[in-house]
Amino acid sequence: MATFALLSVCVSALIASGGGTPRRIIVSGATHGNEYTGPYVLERLSSRRAELASLYPSLDVQTLIANPKAFTENRRFLDADLNRQFTAEALADLDAPGYEPNRAKVITSSLGPTTDL
Helix, strand or coil: CHHHHHHHHHHHHHHHHHHCCCCEEEEEECCCCCCCHHHHHHHHHHHCHHHHHHHCCCCEEEEEECCHHHHHCCCCCCCCCHHHCCCHHHHHCCCCCCHHHHHHHHHHHHHCCCCCC
């Protein structure tokens, strides 16, 4: 139940910050492939999707394994630290080599830019 409690705190923080009730939250894990807490939480959320939908019917909670190749290989990253690839400069560099720089572009393209609280 702790996972739902944390999600409830996050939703409450978004509403309190003036952002209104969110309609979609993406919970990601495995930004670093050798860290397992995030994927564990994603598995728990996925296994209780029906309960989550009944508690928050207007909220679409999506899960994302951010760095699946590094996760599969149990490595922090393959070419570059993924969480350093979401800057405007890094995302604009279309010639950047490596898996993580391109993975960041794919994630941003499919999910949209981040929003800070």
